[in-house]
Amino acid sequence: MPTVIQSTPAAVTKKLTPAIWLVILIVGTIIASLVDIALGSVLIPFKEVTQVLVGGKASNDVWNNILVNVRIPKTLTALLAGMALSVSGLQLQTLFRNPLAGPSVLGISSGASLGVAAIMLASGQSIALSSLWATEVGQQWLLVIASSVGAATVLLVILAVSVRVSDNIVLLIIGIMIGNITLAVVSIWQYFSQPEQIRDFLLWTLGSLGNVTNGQLRLFLLLSLLTIIASFLLSKNLNGLLLGEQSARSLGILILPTRIGIIATTSILVGLVTGFCGPIGFIGIAVPHLVRSLLNTSDHRWLIPACALAGALILIGCDIISQWPGRTWVLPINAITALIGSPVVVWVILHRRNLSTHFR
């Protein structure tokens, strides 16, 4: 009987049950959120931070404004975005049976970007669109809808291909190609646009957690929580998918509604994040691996909440790193997620050898 040599940390972590991990993650997320709110370019004493957090006011208007209108929304955005990205990444990895699946790798974020580009660069063409774009609420909704539709379109294309192509690697390549196609379309579009429109769009592609208004945040909060709950409700079906479609069918799991459910929830989640924060990569692909490895289970009833919390924790951590107190410039969030996310993926692959065979 073959045995796999487990390194000591794994042996230790395997003893912790998923429930304990959830508690650890909840506590970690709370601490990280506090740290993220307390840190920033302007030095604000921690006492003031706690005062505002419990509902009071800071002794200084500037500090109050910064905390209430800049930092707390930004942390909340990081929390929601981290949740949304990692839950969608987990679902994609189960649906496509691919360890490298994720919103950015499969070109789904690019699809969302294309949706946003369509709206941003072409909003001049349609009076209705442009007048809608000019209003705050209209802009939010347009952005989210365009983003989600773009994400869903790419997802559907890849899914249609996956029905015929069972090879994971081929699917991945197709996803990357689709991502390239959408980027190419956007470049061509940019070519014919005015430089200022291009600049605005390019800025958007860098990704930013700090540009979500309070109104947008309400929408983000509501939709993302609802969708994550919906994903949680799909846990049983997702678990069934782990067995392969034939076996899942024989256990009474309906494949088509499951797929529709996954596509819908993933598109909305990716659409939300991409629309409000721009494309943010690596969280969707790295966090599920980390969580699976720590919790030592493949049961989605545990994995989905754990991924949500871990994603939130990690993205908040990236946000903390991206802004050293006292610096003028804020590092782009995508650079940090790449720096943190890539080693995690590498670590997981090394820790668990033959990762691709695990997904066969």
Added chain:
Amino acid sequence: MKPENPIISLQKVLLSYGKGKAKNLLAQNLNLTATESQLIALVGTNGIGKSTLLRTIAGLQKLQTGSIELFGQSIKSLNAKALARYVSVVLTGQEEISYVKASELVAMGRLPHTGWLGNFSPTDYEKVQAATEQARVTHLLEKPIYQLSDGERQKVMIAKALAQDTPIMILDEPTTHLDIANRVSIVQLLRTLVRDHNKCIIFSTHDIELALQVANRIWLMHDQTVSDNVPEDLVLSGTLSNAMGSELAGFHPESGTFRIKQPAKRFISLEGSGTTAQWTQRALERVGYQVQPDHSIVIEIFSDSEWIIYQEGQIICIAHSIEHLLDELARIDSPFFLPSSEYVGNKK
């Protein structure tokens, strides 16, 4: 004799695979039944459609023509969950993602019985426990699938089907890739389930010899139809040999095995009986002799470990093992042989 109270009933079923122009007819006008407490082995040559038949009965493949009834209900009228409570399947090919732990895999057998989120009740835990023990996979539970051997994986899959606790179990080649010990243990498990739990189990296999020993009935797929018989009838009627035999191998009713037909180049006579005679004959046939009476070279089995070779009535040599025997025969049968004087003597 038609069994009463069939729990599986196929009527005028047409099996095919492929779509449109490439449609291939596998079998038509099938009328089959199965009852409780039956172990049915589905046999047939490769590619004849065994898997298709099994998957159609399990409801995994759509039935175009004809009807299938399970417990008196048409398969088309059953929704997926209801069907899953009647039939559990163990399929070939590895479809599952292999980082899943064995315990989680077995637990999935309860999916048709659990609620919307898949939470377990005490009954569910009991069933999983019982299934694990029955399939003897308790020691494998904490391992992910990729750490299991083929045989172990197969048993885990069977445990899952057991946990599903269905009156009908369908297994597609459960014993392929397994060594003889595993094969036997799985087949024994199936027998126990049929006998003690009244399950109806249909399994396909290439191991006809084993099937003939354990199955209540054999479904032999051949010539676009399925013959449903008790195993011994199938053998004695010659149907099995005709359907499964080929120019290269024939079914040997006496031994219940397939024997390779070697074109015989030389002839030899054999005197003796019992196990030694049987195996001597096998060895001779293997090297290309056909045993016939009244031939110039005669092998007499003197005892369990002594063979006397006669040629033209004269003792040529005495061999003490089959290998020795075959070596001597090779020497004798060469054109340059002259009888040695050592053993010259007359056969009594």
Added chain:
Amino acid sequence: MFLLRLVLSRLHWLSVSTLSQLGWMSYILLLIYLTSCQHSTSPDSILADPDSVQDLSYAQGFAINYHQNTRVLELFSTYDTLRYLLQSNEEEPPSGVIYDQVIRTPVQRIVTQSTTHLAFLKMLNSADAVVGLDNASYVCDSTFIQQVDSGQIQEVGSGNSLNTEKALALLPDLILVSHMPGNGLSAYQKFIELGIPVLSVAEWTEGTPLGKVEWLKLFAALLDKEALAQTKFARTEEAYTSLAQITQAIAEKPEVIVGSPFQDSWYVPGANSYRNALLQDAGATWAYSQDSTAVSFPVAFERMYDLGLKADIWLDPGQTLSAKEIQGIDPRFADFSAFQSGKIYNSNRRLNALGSGNDYYESGVVYPQRILADLIKILHPELVPHHQLYYYQQLP
């Protein structure tokens, strides 16, 4: 408990089989929004007739309407008009007015996102109204550099890297940005939510140099210095037009080639660009002076190459500082007639100490007459014998 399970199982079914309809619902909502919400372009009833309007001869991107107790600043774009209410500190905004943002005048704590803004403010003697700017390495004017060094002005970054916290800590009463008009100020919503007005100065959309500098009057309205702006603008207008008149009579207009390629495309100024206006006013022949496809558009290299072989003078060849550098970029440039005669002039004579800020884009915007004088000196040196090149230099 059973009821809860029933409800939850229903929810599950609902979520699994009807989630895709969420997308449809969004579209329906969108349709309802589009059809029910009329975007208002009609002015409010109370302020229908302004008492007077700001006199603008050249600028087309904005308008200022003077009413009894308030002023309305309108910023125009292809899609939309943004309306800012300019109120002094004591007065309340009149009720029933439709506006997008309120600016309390005179503004005293400005955060800028472009060096052009600094030039406008300097011209109106309001350099001390600036408390924050994007990046000090782009600034040419020594006053502002000093103020940054002394800590009076803080750097806050620009665009996506705009450090909202730092900007807020400066307690600004106005943020000046340089965005595409009508493209939404979504990146600056945080400020708007907190009641800090954000205004996009789009002087760069003007098609004439005087139109650009006339935005001085917008700045004046913000600073309550309208009279000063009138005077300064009048003087600038006078200087510019008198220079422009000199070249009208000239028959011989040298052919010029403008710009340099950027990633295989050569972006050139079209008929409606201010660069073209300058060229025409300076008495040059520019191949695309009639082409109104866009303000600036890409032309294939071979077309420009063909032009370059014949053009007498080469203006603004990118960021280069010498002919050798130009040749280094692409050896084919050496074939250009202007290259061979040495008549290459670049508008980078006035770079700041770091080399990253170009005064052409800073003070050049408010002193178009100097640019014009430079161009005339290059094209028709005999017409302005006493003028020394200010923004332009001949590349060695």
